[in-house]
Amino acid sequence: xxxxxxxxxxxxxxxxxxxxxxxxxxxxxxxxxxxxxxxxxxxxxxxxxxxxxxxxxxxxxxxxxxxxxxxxxxxxxxxxxxxxxxxxxxxxxxxxxxxxxxxxxxxxxxxxxxxxxxxxxxxxxxxxxxxxxxxxxxxxxxxxxxxxxxxxxxxxxxxxxxxxxxxxxxxxxxxxxxxxxxxxxxxxxxxxxxxxxxxxxxxxxxxxxxxxxxxxxxxxxxxxxxxxxxxxxxxxxxxxxxxxxxxxxxxxxxxxxxxxxxxxxxxxxxxxxxxxxxxxxxxxxxxxxxxxxxxxxx
Amino acid sequence: xxxxxxxxxxxxxxxxxxxxxxxxxxxxxxxxxxxxxxxxxxxxxxxxxxxxxxxxxxxxxxxxxxxxxxxxxxxxxxxxxxxxxxxxxxxxxxxxxxxxxxxxxxxxxxxxxxxxxxxxxxxxxxxxxxxxxxxxxxxxxxxxxxxxxxxxxxxxxxxxxxxxxxxxxxxxxxxxxxxxxxxxxxxxxxxxxxxxxxxxxxxxxxxxxxxxxxxxxxxxxxxxxxxxxxxxxxxxxxxxxxxxxxxxxxxxxxxxxxxxxxxxxxxxxxxxxxxxxxxxxxxxxxxxxxxxxxxxxx
Numbered sequence: 001x002x003x004x005x006x007x008x009x010x011x012x013x014x015x016x017x018x019x020x021x022x023x024x025x026x027x028x029x030x031x032x033x034x035x036x037x038x039x040x041x042x043x044x045x046x047x048x049x050x051x052x053x054x055x056x057x058x059x060x061x062x063x064x065x066x067x068x069x070x071x072x073x074x075x076x077x078x079x080x081x082x083x084x085x086x087x088x089x090x091x092x093x094x095x096x097x098x099x100x101x102x103x104x105x106x107x108x109x110x111x112x113x114x115x116x117x118x119x120x121x122x123x124x125x126x127x128x129x130x131x132x133x134x135x136x137x138x139x140x141x142x143x144x145x146x147x148x149x150x151x152x153x154x155x156x157x158x159x160x161x162x163x164x165x166x167x168x169x170x171x172x173x174x175x176x177x178x179x180x181x182x183x184x185x186x187x188x189x190x191x192x193x194x195x196x197x198x199x200x201x202x203x204x205x206x207x208x209x210x211x212x213x214x215x216x217x218x219x220x221x222x223x224x225x226x227x228x229x230x231x232x233x234x235x236x237x238x239x240x241x242x243x244x245x246x247x248x249x250x251x252x253x254x255x256x257x258x259x260x261x262x263x264x265x266x267x268x269x270x271x272x273x274x275x276x277x278x279x280x281x282x283x284x285x286x287x288x289x290x291x292x293x294x295x296x297x298x
Numbered sequence: 299x300x301x302x303x304x305x306x307x308x309x310x311x312x313x314x315x316x317x318x319x320x321x322x323x324x325x326x327x328x329x330x331x332x333x334x335x336x337x338x339x340x341x342x343x344x345x346x347x348x349x350x351x352x353x354x355x356x357x358x359x360x361x362x363x364x365x366x367x368x369x370x371x372x373x374x375x376x377x378x379x380x381x382x383x384x385x386x387x388x389x390x391x392x393x394x395x396x397x398x399x400x401x402x403x404x405x406x407x408x409x410x411x412x413x414x415x416x417x418x419x420x421x422x423x424x425x426x427x428x429x430x431x432x433x434x435x436x437x438x439x440x441x442x443x444x445x446x447x448x449x450x451x452x453x454x455x456x457x458x459x460x461x462x463x464x465x466x467x468x469x470x471x472x473x474x475x476x477x478x479x480x481x482x483x484x485x486x487x488x489x490x491x492x493x494x495x496x497x498x499x500x501x502x503x504x505x506x507x508x509x510x511x512x513x514x515x516x517x518x519x520x521x522x523x524x525x526x527x528x529x530x531x532x533x534x535x536x537x538x539x540x541x542x543x544x545x546x547x548x549x550x551x552x553x554x555x556x557x558x559x560x561x562x563x564x565x566x567x568x569x570x571x572x573x574x575x576x577x578x579x580x581x582x583x584x585x586x587x588x589x590x591x592x593x594x595x596x
Contacts, residue, residue, distance in 0.1 A: 104497055127511040139511045143499070163507035170499035174507055177490035177499075181513035184489070184559065188482035191557040192475035195546065198553040199402055201441070201468035201475075209461035209472055213425040213437045215479035217515030248493065255496045257591050259489040260562045261482065268558065293555050 007155065009033070010063030012056055012079055012086060013100070014042045017126070018069035020133040021099070021159055023048045025067075028158040035059035035086075056086035065095045065155055073102035081113050092118035095148060097155070099140075101125040103247055104169040104176070105254070107143065111168035120148045121168055125175040128160065136160055141178070143171030176251060179244035183282065184265045185219040190286035193227055194293070204228040223283035235281035242269045305453065307331070308361030310354055310377055310384060311398070312340045315424070316367035318431040319397070319457055321346045323365075326456040333357035333384075354384035363393045363453055371400035379411050390416035393446060395453070397438075399423040401545055402467040402474070403552070405441065409466035418446045419466055423473040426458065434458055439476070441469030474549060477542035481580065482563045483517040488584035491525055492591070502526040521581035533579035540567045 011022045011034040018034075019041065026032045026049040033051040035058060036042035042052045053059040056079050060066050066086060070076050076098055080087045087096060096114050098107065098121075107123035114121035122144035132138040138160030142149045149164045156162040165174045192215075193203040207224045210216060226232060245266040252259050272280075272288035280287075309320045309332040316332075317339065324330045324347040331349040333356060334340035340350045351357040354377050358364050364384060368374050374396055378385045385394060394412050396405065396419075405421035412419035420442035430436040436458030440447045447462045454460040463472045490513075491501040505522045508514060524530060543564040550557050570578075570586035578585075 127508075127513075139507060139509075141504075141507045161510070163503055165494075165503040165507055166499040169497065170494075173494055173497040173499050174504045177494050177504055178508050178511060178513045180493070181483075181486045181490050181508065181515075181518070184486035185479075185483055185513070185515065187559045188479045188486070191482075191560050192479045195478070195550055195553075195555060195557065195560075196463075196468075196471055196475050198555055199464075199468065199471040199549060201464040201471050205461055205463040206439075206472045206475055209437060209439045209463055210425075210476050210479065211437075212459070213476060214516050214520075215425075215476045215483070217479075217483065217517070218512050219515070220479070222512070251497060252493055255493075257493060257496055259493065259587070260566065261485045261559060262489050262493075264558045264562045289557070 007064045008062055009155065010053075010059040010061075010066040010086070011035070011050070011069070012059055012067065013069040013071070014045060015069070015071070016130050017133045019045060020130070021067070021069060022050050024136050024158040025155070026050045030155070033059045033063065055084070056080075057084060057089035060086035060089040063090060063094060065097055065152065066090060067155075068096070068098045068100055070100050072100070073106035076100055076102055076110065077106065080110065087114065087117055087119060090117075090119055093120070095120040095122060095152065097152060098123045099126055101175050102172055104173040104251060107172040108169040111144070120145070122148055122152060123168055123171040124152075124156075124162065125171055126160065127175065127178055132160060139163075141165055141171040141174035143173070144168050173251065176244060176248040179241070180248045180262050180265075182219060183241055183245050183269065184261050185217055186223050186282055186285050187265045187268055189217075189220050189224050190227065190289045193224070193286060194289045223281075226281060226283040227286045232280040232284040232287075234279065235283070237279050238269055238272050238282050238284065239278040241282040242266065242273055245269060305362045306360055307453065308351075308357040308359075308364040308384070309333070309348070309367070310357055310365065311367040311369070312343060313367070313369070314428050315431045317343060318428070319365070319367060320348050322434050322456040323453070324348045328453070331357045331361065353382070354378075355382060355387035358384035358387040361388060361392060363395055363450065364388060365453075366394070366396045366398055368398045370398065371404035374398055374400055374408065375404065378408065385412065385415055385417060388415075388417055391418070393418040393420060393450065395450060396421045397424055399473050400470055402471040402549060405470040406467040409442070418443070420446055420450060421466055421469040422450075422454075422460065423469055424458065425473065425476050430458060437461075439463055439469040439472035441471070442466050471549065474542065474546040477539070478546045478560050478563075480517060481539055481543050481567065482559050483515055484521050484580055484583050485563045485566055487515075487518050487522050488525065488587045491522070491584060492587045521579075524579060524581040525584045530578040530582040530585075532577065533581070535577050536567055536570050536580050536582065537576040539580040540564065540571055543567060
């Protein structure tokens with residue numbers, strides 16, 4: 001059990017991820033006041049000890065830490081820093097903790113705005129999905145000043161495992177790196193299983209044979225299983241995967257970095273989405289590899 | 299402990315991998331007769347209950363199963379099927395078990411020759427390296443007729459975990475798939491860590507943050523650790539990696555398969571080898587990603 005340590009928490013965005021996170025913070029002893037755009041979602045939290053505010057500023061008022069778990073960078077910008085933005089309701093010295101997945105450049109700009117307002121800022125996106133949020137086992141990638149990230153340890157404790165990866169923006173960049181590795185590994189496993197099948201090997205048994213060796217990965221285990229069983233209900237739809245790899249390539253381009261595997265992976269997902277695969281799980285990239293190689297592949 | 303079941307084993311090639319494998323078979327109760335091109339390597343096995351023969355035919359005479367753990371496809375061809383080849387010393391009904399990593403087309407051709415001689419044939423390359431060979435924990439990718447692979451179960455038991463992946467050649471193809479996934483995942487992790495570093499995140503902490511999530515893999519754990527510590531002593535040198543990815547692309551080309559990530563990965567390793575990285579561990583691909591992106595990257 002984390003020490004609540006007297007910190008009062010405001011929580012913006014109680015969707016699929018935010019709701020269980022707010023619940024876990026309240027259960028750990030923090031006073032939590034939450035806001036959500038559609039009020040009925042936040043309403044269900046009251047029974048679990050979460051106060052509900054009618055506006056973002058209402059959730060921020062009196063908070064020491066204001067968590068944002070909203071749908072995108074622009075939504076975070078608007079809810080935190082727009083007219084009626086929540087940031088201006090915070091007392092000087094409070095911390096904005098953005099746990100949404102947003103572009104690194106957006107996180108850095110938000111950190112600058114926060115600093116001008118006398119506020120601290122940490123971007124700390126997560127990996128682990130709804131299950132991780134419910135179980136408090138999220139991987140948390142935190143960017144910001146070390147002292148501020150350290151002070152947030154009791155807030156992170158009920159949510160998962162934090163790693164301080166660098167200054168503001170570094171958390172969001174790390175999340176993009178995570179998505180890039182996942183996408184490229186899905187591509188690698190897809191190509192290998194298509195090659196195996198073309199040569200008369202059984203893809204399901206090939207996957208089985210590779211478990212535990214150097215080719216083993218969470219992708220081989222989870223996405224690879226979807227590939228060999230043909231279960232492509234998302235999960236992580238290709239249309240979101242393509243946004244992530246696109247955002248990673250934007251960052252690379254801005255840094256004049258050429259990343260050939262990332263580019264080739266993004267192009268494959270673009271082909272998949274253009275050919276009707278947008279709403280399939282990203283593991284269905286194997287179907288795209290088969291498609292471009294002609295109808296003879298099962 | 300495996301049941302030796304009365305099978306007599308001939309063993310060709312007692313190098314880094316073959317010696318501990320022959321030892322484990324002898325320790326499991328099989329009569330094992332080994333041959334090695336440089337006799338002194340085989341000589342050391344006598345103390346562990348392995349008989350040593352002066353010629354390949356001497357190791358094969360009287361064997362029910364003839365294991366080949368030699369350095370390449372051409373060497374297997376010569377030692378098994380050349381003039382004075384060991385195969386012709388086997389009795390009809392015996393099994394040739396090639397555990398070397400050889401091209402799938404070589405394995406299929408050897409299977410045909412074996413069939414013409416009244417012999418069974420299984421290609422069963424392994425993954426797990428010297429440590430896996432010593433511990434009996436190799437991943438064994440077996441191609442051949444199901445009944446023959448089943449009969450070999452007691453022979454595989456002291457060596458590791460076998461998976462029957464398809465007909466003759468499928469084992470070798472699976473090994474290439476393993477190598478392809480490893481190479482591409484090394485590329486994916488390299489690109490992600492270079493991107494992270496370029497944006498001010500600490501690559502070592504980024505790797506740490508991603509452990510346990512969807513981006514996790516044996517490559518992230520082992521090769522990724524080498525990347526962030528700069529320990530590029532092989533391990534698996536790039537010059538061997540490039541042979542494997544090249545062989546995989548040969549098979550793909552012969553099947554008219556376009557595998558864009560495999561091609562891009564192979565090109566990256568070609569650049570690494572051409573620029574002096576041939577003898578570095580394949581995880582040093584991260585240096586090549588930095589090199590092509592100019593000297594400003596650490």
